[in-house]
Amino acid sequence: MRINENYLKLKDSYLFSLIAKKVKERATQSDERLIRLGIGDVTLPIVPAVTDAMQRAVAEMGSMSTFKGYGEEQGYSFLRQAICGYYAKKGVTLRDDEVFVSDGAKSDLGNILDIFSVDNSVLIPDPVYPVYVDTNIMAGRNILYVSGNKENGFLPMPEKEIKADIIYLCSPNNPTGAVYNSMQLEEWVNYAVEHDAVILFDSAYEIFIKDGNLPTSIYQIDGAKKCAIEFCSFSKTAGFTGTRCGYTVVPHELVRGGAALNKLWLRRQTTKFNGVPYVVQRGAEAVFTDEGLAQIKDNVAIYLEVARVIADTLTELGIWFTGGRNSPYIWLKCPNDMSSWDFFDYLLDKANVVGTPGAGFGTNGEGYFRLTAFGGMENVIEAMQRFRKLGLGRA
Numbered sequence: 001m002r003i004n005e006n007y008l009k010l011k012d013s014y015l016f017s018l019i020a021k022k023v024k025e026r027a028t029q030s031d032e033r034l035i036r037l038g039i040g041d042v043t044l045p046i047v048p049a050v051t052d053a054m055q056r057a058v059a060e061m062g063s064m065s066t067f068k069g070y071g072e073e074q075g076y077s078f079l080r081q082a083i084c085g086y087y088a089k090k091g092v093t094l095r096d097d098e099v100f101v102s103d104g105a106k107s108d109l110g111n112i113l114d115i116f117s118v119d120n121s122v123l124i125p126d127p128v129y130p131v132y133v134d135t136n137i138m139a140g141r142n143i144l145y146v147s148g149n150k151e152n153g154f155l156p157m158p159e160k161e162i163k164a165d166i167i168y169l170c171s172p173n174n175p176t177g178a179v180y181n182s183m184q185l186e187e188w189v190n191y192a193v194e195h196d197a198v199i200l201f202d203s204a205y206e207i208f209i210k211d212g213n214l215p216t217s218i219y220q221i222d223g224a225k226k227c228a229i230e231f232c233s234f235s236k237t238a239g240f241t242g243t244r245c246g247y248t249v250v251p252h253e254l255v256r257g258g259a260a261l262n263k264l265w266l267r268r269q270t271t272k273f274n275g276v277p278y279v280v281q282r283g284a285e286a287v288f289t290d291e292g293l294a295q296i297k298d299n300v301a302i303y304l305e306v307a308r309v310i311a312d313t314l315t316e317l318g319i320w321f322t323g324g325r326n327s328p329y330i331w332l333k334c335p336n337d338m339s340s341w342d343f344f345d346y347l348l349d350k351a352n353v354v355g356t357p358g359a360g361f362g363t364n365g366e367g368y369f370r371l372t373a374f375g376g377m378e379n380v381i382e383a384m385q386r387f388r389k390l391g392l393g394r395a
């Protein structure tokens, strides 16, 4: 018997454990309150429209006449139709059997690889959400990288000489907060169609897009249904990181090797996945009611306001950054050419502020640093005061 030796090729994900260790040490050395701007999880609670719906669903489960057993693996049609309704408002027409409900985008982003040959090359932007890289290492796929950097505003574009079969795009991006415009996504769609490639489009942060001209779904781009799968989640949009629900769109028009990927994914899910709890799906459905949408948008507005305070401070200090406008993330260039970890240590030591070293998201993250808007307004205002006192940036 042999193990999957690809697992031995994975790098240890020491990023967050090392941060935790350094923060713990620091806490013993200083009385000043520590401010965490490295949080990669939502902090506002689930809105009442959603918890009310879940409570009603719990009651249904306790009654003989409304009890539910196994559901459809791809999700109840009431939720798939609600998701189609949400897309319709974006000008995207979907059939409900093109939508698959899941327990989250991370699971689907990893699981989707089941339907692709291990011989495919994958193209991954660097810096990146580590799940894209690790799931492909586990499968033993060849990985090519495309560079995000200061010059392209951390929005890498296709390069003619690179031949890739599977392309990961995340917009608004984690960790950089950068957002592709329609023309840029069009270039990616054209590239994918030309190369017979498939784009895996992660739109987990779509609800944070406030600028009306920016695309919130890749299907707003002509031709995308022929080359893209879209992954979204209630995690960041509605505070479901602990509740677990997401959705994946596989259009019928997406055909490769003579097979509709929709059919392959349906077969994969009905075999290996048991669906999301009824109670959670009723909660997710309530997200798309007028009341639910208004409530979650209030929460998003709070996060965006916090992001704006960070962005305004960095602008004032002359520190280069991306994000902070249509995203809860701010990605800044470490002042004075410090390395990511040097800046982490410096900020922790001098200001008792915690962020995330960009180097943890890939080679191109070195020299950069991620702050998040999930830490609360009072904390951020205090943290920005401490930033100013450090005399960073232009000075």
Ligand SMILES: *Cc1c(COP(=O)(O)O)cnc(C)c1O
Pocket: 103, 104, 105, 106, 107, 129, 170, 174, 202, 204, 232, 233, 234, 235, 236, 241, 245, 246
């Ligand atoms: C948080 C996040 C997700 C969502 O993951 P879930 O599994 O749905 O919680 C997906 N992609 C990115 C880039 C994320 O940051």
